[in-house]
Amino acid sequence: MNTVGLKLRHLRKKQKLTQSELAAGIVNRSYISQLEKGMVQPSYKLLLKFSERLQCDIHDFFEEENKALLSFDIKKALSNLEFAVINDDFADAEEHLNDIEKNLSALNQRDLALYYFCQGRILQSVRQDTDGAVTAFEKSYELYCNLPYCEERLRTSNELSSLLINEDRFSKAFTYLNEAYDDSIAFKASGVEKISLLNNLGLAHAKKGEYYSAIRFIKQALSVSSKTAIYFQTGIVYMVLGLCYRRMSQYEDAKGAYSKALLFFEGTDDQLNLAGTYTNLGILSRYTSDAESAVSYLKSAHDLYNQLEDSKGILNTLFELAVTYQESGKEEHVLSLYKSFNEAYSEPFTDYKFKFLHLLGDMHQSRGELTDALRCYHEILDESEAVNDRSVIKDALKKVAAIACGRRDEKTLFYVTEKYLAL
Known part of the structure; x- marks a missing residue:
């Protein structure tokens, strides 16, 4: 029996529409005629369009x-x-x-x-x-x-936890992560979702500064990857592992982790994480007093960020290069990089701007250029409302106070004290 065709004809007449009016913009009139006679069968998408025009539910076409x-x-x-x-x-x-x-x-x-x-x-x-x-x-x-438990539950938990971690909503993220971890043990989860869970746990602990716990979960993830030959987000995992080792001052282990991350990203189209790995290797090289390698890695990262038009990466690498040049005594390069920084900088004050101003202020102060140093510190204080981290303001105030104390500038000292107490 041509149920759909008959129902369509009934609903069309109920709305007092001609075949042409129903067909307009959807199909031609002859198709409606064929459909109502049972000569053709409509697709699901087509029925949805008819139901909208006839102001009915799609279920109304069916017995x-x-x-x-x-x-x-x-x-x-x-x-x-x-x-x-x-x-x-x-x-x-x-x-x-x-x-x-x-x-x-x-x-x-x-x-x-x-x-x-x-x-x-x-x-x-x-x-x-x-x-x-x-x-x-x-x-x-x-x-x-x-x-009943299914892998899709773990998949959903992983997606949700990852979002919460990226938003720094750790308390809520750990609620889901801990439940998922217990489930993964009870129901012997494996494969991509088990690796993803361990990766999320590692990242969450790393972002909270709990590096030993982070390393434990990351190593579990890498072990599962090795045993199953499922290399899911392995490059990113090695980057996080390198960060943990670096924060713990275990520089050789950090270099090994970053080098493995590089192997995963080189030759792929993941240029953003490749740039991030170069950046991390550059910072690590600076920590180990290898300024030449630091500059090389950071310039490679900067070039990639420029190709990707990633403003955050561009600004960060300019700042990290400036730090590297300052520490190696090439201060003329710092001023040149600050000029490039301002040319690339188009946002209101952010952490990058404050960090760079601190760097310049410290450089001028070390050279005895106190007026220039104060200008940099005061520029930070003038925009203090835009700073989320109060310690940045306190640090600038302390440096202004030190200079004012050396100059016996009581007016500035009073200003600094008042500002400091108000924080």
Whole structure:
């Protein structure tokens, strides 16, 4: 029986539309005629468009016994959407998501959890809506927690935790990470999601300054990668490992980790992380008094950031080069880099500007150029409202106070004391 065609004809007449009016902008009139006679069968997407024009629910086109067919089509669309978002193919993802959104009542709890996971990925990657993505992932995770354990639950937890870590929302991130870690042991999780979980734990502990814990989780992740030959985010993991060792002053271990990260990024299209690795190697070389290597690595990073038009990376490498030149006694290069910095700098005051001004102030003070040093420190103080880190302001005030004390400048000392007490 031509149920869909008959239902379409009934709903069209109910809305007092001609075949041409229903077809306008969707299909030609003859297709509507063929559809109503049962000569053709419409696609799911086509029925969605008809339902919008007829101001009805898509389920209204089906008899009860045929609704299972509609459910099958929705599940198929959801499966295609899942494949797209986990492979970062967002070209048609939003359209698929919108199609499914109109039929959420046809989804069971597991399918609904998957829908919210996909929504979270789209909000995160396409719309750059972090808060919306967190909310979607939380809905997905809650639904999965009401079902028997499955790998998709761990996948959702990993995406959610990663977002929270990037936003420095550690307390909430650790709630999900600890639950996921317990689940991974209880249900013997493995593969990409187990590696991703361990990576997230390592990164979260590293960002909190808990380097021993970070190294423990990172080494677990690398062990799983080695045993399974699944090298998921391995280059990034080695970068974080290098950072931990560097912060612990274990420079040889740090160099080994960064060098392994370099092997993963060189020859790939991940130029951003390659630039980041060069930057880390440059800073590490400076710590080990190898100024020549430091400059070489930092210039390589700077060139890559310029190619990528990454303003954050450009400013950071200019500053790190300036620090390297100052420490090696090439102060004329510092002033030249500051000129380049200001040419590239187009934002309101940020940490990079404050750091560079501190560097210049210290350089002028060491050369006895106290007026120039004060100018740099006062420029920081004049923009103190834009500084999130109060220690930056306190440091500038202490340096101004030291110069004022040497000059017996009571007026400036009074100003500094008043400003310091107000912090």
